[in-house]
Amino acid sequence: MQPRALEAGSFHSVMSSTGPKRPGAGDSDASAEPAALQPRARATRLAILTAAAEHFARNGYHATSLDSVLADSGGTKGALYFHFASKEALARAVIAEMVQGWGDLRGHISRPGLDPLAALLALVDEVVRGLIEDPIARGGTRLLNDLPRRARDVGGHYGRGERDAAALLGQAAQAGLLRDGIEPALVARQIVALIAGHRQICDAAADRHSLRQRVDEAWTLLLPTIATDAWLATWRAAKPG
Amino acid sequence: MQPRALEAGSFHSVMSSTGPKRPGAGDSDASAEPAALQPRARATRLAILTAAAEHFARNGYHATSLDSVLADSGGTKGALYFHFASKEALARAVIAEMVQGWGDLRGHISRPGLDPLAALLALVDEVVRGLIEDPIARGGTRLLNDLPRRARDVGGHYGRGERDAAALLGQAAQAGLLRDGIEPALVARQIVALIAGHRQICDAAADRHSLRQRVDEAWTLLLPTIATDAWLATWRAAKPG
Numbered sequence: 001m002q003p004r005a006l007e008a009g010s011f012h013s014v015m016s017s018t019g020p021k022r023p024g025a026g027d028s029d030a031s032a033e034p035a036a037l038q039p040r041a042r043a044t045r046l047a048i049l050t051a052a053a054e055h056f057a058r059n060g061y062h063a064t065s066l067d068s069v070l071a072d073s074g075g076t077k078g079a080l081y082f083h084f085a086s087k088e089a090l091a092r093a094v095i096a097e098m099v100q101g102w103g104d105l106r107g108h109i110s111r112p113g114l115d116p117l118a119a120l121l122a123l124v125d126e127v128v129r130g131l132i133e134d135p136i137a138r139g140g141t142r143l144l145n146d147l148p149r150r151a152r153d154v155g156g157h158y159g160r161g162e163r164d165a166a167a168l169l170g171q172a173a174q175a176g177l178l179r180d181g182i183e184p185a186l187v188a189r190q191i192v193a194l195i196a197g198h199r200q201i202c203d204a205a206a207d208r209h210s211l212r213q214r215v216d217e218a219w220t221l222l223l224p225t226i227a228t229d230a231w232l233a234t235w236r237a238a239k240p241g
Numbered sequence: 242m243q244p245r246a247l248e249a250g251s252f253h254s255v256m257s258s259t260g261p262k263r264p265g266a267g268d269s270d271a272s273a274e275p276a277a278l279q280p281r282a283r284a285t286r287l288a289i290l291t292a293a294a295e296h297f298a299r300n301g302y303h304a305t306s307l308d309s310v311l312a313d314s315g316g317t318k319g320a321l322y323f324h325f326a327s328k329e330a331l332a333r334a335v336i337a338e339m340v341q342g343w344g345d346l347r348g349h350i351s352r353p354g355l356d357p358l359a360a361l362l363a364l365v366d367e368v369v370r371g372l373i374e375d376p377i378a379r380g381g382t383r384l385l386n387d388l389p390r391r392a393r394d395v396g397g398h399y400g401r402g403e404r405d406a407a408a409l410l411g412q413a414a415q416a417g418l419l420r421d422g423i424e425p426a427l428v429a430r431q432i433v434a435l436i437a438g439h440r441q442i443c444d445a446a447a448d449r450h451s452l453r454q455r456v457d458e459a460w461t462l463l464l465p466t467i468a469t470d471a472w473l474a475t476w477r478a479a480k481p482g
Binding site: 060061062142144145146149151154157158186187189190192194195196197198200201204205206214217218220221222224225 | 428430
């Protein structure tokens with residue numbers, strides 16, 4: 001499903017970047033704002049976040065203890081409480097890190113050389129990779145269920161996905177790649193729901209690796225419905241395998 | 242979306258039935274098997290289950306206390322512990338009740354007079370109604386995320402949905418209602434994922450009433466892809482509104 005041309009960094013490498021964070025992207029619950037941290041402190045913070053995300057993904061918010069996170073992160077209790085005021089602050093920071101990762105991903109993939117529909121396929125491919133492989137994305141999606149909801153978390157996750165997909169589909173429509181009458185926003189909502197639903201079903205069955213096959217199946221049904229025959233012919237010719 | 246011809250009992254009325262339970266349908270964690278209960282004890286059990294499901298749907302498993310369930314159910318602590326040995330037993334019983342409700346629903350809707358594709362639309366319509374209105378279905382789906390997973394719960398929920406949808410789509414294919422090359426099992430997986438995904442997105446946004454509109458949108462994209470022009474013409478002519 002992933003076009004040969006795609007060379008964007010993987011979700012994991014984007015998420016693990018130790019480059020400067022955007023101002024305001026950190027969680028205001030945290031004791032220290034990521035933007036103000038030195039590289040070593042940022043690395044410590046990311047190690048704690050990643051260890052916490054693994055625990056949250058596996059056991060959920062309520063069954064995760066800060067002591068078990070601490071043991072896996074290799075850090076000290078002092079470092080943990082310097083970066084995160086509480087377990088909830090830590091969990092909110094995992095969600096914020098995930099949401100920022102989705103934004104970075106979009107920036108990496110939307111670039112010259114990929115038509116808008118191919119860019120959408122590449123974006124979904126990287127999202128799926130993140131949901132299968134990346135602890136931050138796996139922990140973050142579970143935390144969205146476990147924690148009391150916040151509008152900015154939900155808007156940054158599902159809402160951003162719908163907006164990004166709708167924008168690419170809108171560009172695809174303008175470029176004449178979509179069939180007549182296809183509504184970008186409506187299709188975008190179905191794509192995000194398909195990914196969210198298949199992820200949930202795979203999680204429930206403890207079989208997250210079948211997520212890719214399930215999403216590929218969704219495309220085999222969806223693409224002939226929305227894309228022109230000309231685009232489909234080009235895409236099928238370029239597909240690996 | 243719901244065909245005029247549909248007269249099946251609503252999800253809620255099916256779920257609230259005080260008729261005899263199927264042997265083995267109850268949760269073996271519970272202290273008393275529902276099949277053995279007198280009508281009054283069954284009504285008490287259902288009142289406790291419903292009150293618990295409301296709490297689980299609103300606050301999740303971990304933030305729900307048996308005392309708050311007890312206060313809302315109007316029952317006694319003795320009655321609660323007679324029926325359910327623990328909070329987990331109560332939660333598992335909510336899931337079991339939901340899973341049985343899906344099975345009863347399928348039996349009510351699959352009947353003479355509705356072609357298999359119209360029956361699938363009616364079934365999805367009732368599932369959506371349950372997910373919006375019925376405390377047992379709303380609490381049960383949330384508990385599937387909150388509790389450690391069990392194969393029989395997952396199989397009875399998503400797995401049953403996929404099997405039921407695939408069976409109806411298989412009958413639709415045999416009756417010549419589907420376009421050539423449409424695979425019933427593949428389409429069934431997308432339908433269940435769309436419902437699960439839209440439900441999750443609506444829940445996250447605290448906007449469960451938009452679930453119906455979102456699923457209706459999914460059908461406007463999906464039906465022209467899978468159904469023959471003849472079926473679509475008949476369906477559009479019969480649609481209310």
